[in-house]
Amino acid sequence: MNPMDQLRAARPAHLDTPVDARTRAAELSAAMAGPRRDEARRARRTRNARPAWVLGGLATAAAATAVAVTLTGTGGPVPLTTPHAALSAPSSDRPVVRLSAKQVLLAAAESSLKAPATTGAYWYIESEDGSAYEAGDKVRYVVHSTGRGRTWVARSPHGTSWWVSQDLGAKPAPGSEDAWKRDGSPTTWTIDVPAPKADDKGASKRIELDDKAGRPSGNPINVGDKVFDLAGRNVSVAELRSLPATAGALKARLLQGYAGHGTESGESMDADSWLYQVTSGLLSDMPVKPAVRAAAYKVLAGLEGVRSLGEVTDALGREGQGIARAENWSGGDFERQIIIDPATGILLTDQIVAVHPSGAYAWAKPGTATWWHAVVKAEWTDDKPVKVDPPGGEPVKAGSTDSEPAKA
Structure with missing residues (x-):
C-alpha cells in the first residue's frame, strides 16, 4: 500500500464533508478564548507590513498577539498536549497508521498538486491564535489567551488589504481549574513575559489578560503593494504568485533571506530551523500556487531532523498528521510542530511545544503548547472585507475605498 492509499484508509470521514460558514463560525465561538487587544493593535501598526502571521523566535511567538494557517536535537519523542486537551491518536477501532515524516510530507505535496486553481479579488484567511x-497569586497555574483573526489580502496591487482581530478573553487551561479556584477564581491576570527582542535578555514586559471578550479592532495592513513577510522580506501577492515551483529553486529563493537569526528577532537560528519555520508559514497563510505548495512540502521533507507524530488532534479538535522538529532557544529546548491533512495538502496548525524549557518558560511542563496558530479558512473570495470603523468599533462592510491605492 503506497503512502496515499495508507492516508486514505486512515483519514477521518468527517474531513471529507464540506463545512458551511455558519458551522465554522459556531466552531470558532466554541473553541476560542482571545489575544491581548492592545497588543493586537500595535502588532498591525508595524512599519513594514509584517502581519502577525509572521513567526519569529520563541520569545516573540510567546508574546505574540492573535491574528487571522515552519538544531539542536533533543532526542526522543515529546509527550504531547494541545492547548486545550491532550494530543493523542483519536480513539477508533481502525488500526493506527504511522507513516514517516517524509511519507506524510510527500503525500501532502502530491495532494497539493491536485488542488483546483481558484481565484478571487481577495485572499481570505480566518484563524485562531493562542x-x-x-x-496566579496564591497558587500558580496555566492560563490560555486566544483570539480570532480575519485577513483580506487584495490581489490587486492598488487594493487595500485589511485585518480584523478580536480578543475573546482568557481562561484557565484545561486541568488548571482547581488551582484557579484556590487562587480565588480571578477574572483578570497580570503576566510578565520575556521581552520580544533577543538583545533585551533578561528583560520582560507586563501584559494584562481579561476573561471578557473585546470588540473587534482592525486596520489596513499593506504598505504599497507589500502585504506579506516572506523569509524576512516584505513581498506582494504578485511576488508570491511567481515563486519557483520546484523544491530546489524554492529552497534557494527562501534561503536568500537567511541571516543567521530569526526573521523577527536577533536570536541565533540555524539554517534548517529557519527554513522549517519560514516554509511552514508559507504553507499556512500565503496565496501561492498549488505547485509552489507542493514544492514547499518537498522542502520540508528534505530537511534533517523532521519526525512524524502520527495522527494527532489540533487545538480546534481537527485530526491530522503531526510533523515536528527540535529547536533550541534561549528559553530552552522546544519543538516546532505542524499538523497537516496530507490528503488535501492543508496545513491546519503550527505550534511551539515545550520539551526542556528553562528560564522564563521553566513553568511549562514537557509537552505544553506555549503558542499555536490554527488556520480555519484560507481561500480566494470576491467578498469584500468586513472592516472595523473606527478601530475598536462595530464592523461595517467595505466600501469603494477598496479599489483605491493604499497609503504607506
Missing part, C-alpha cells in the same frame, strides 16, 4: 502563560 498563548499559554503561568499565572
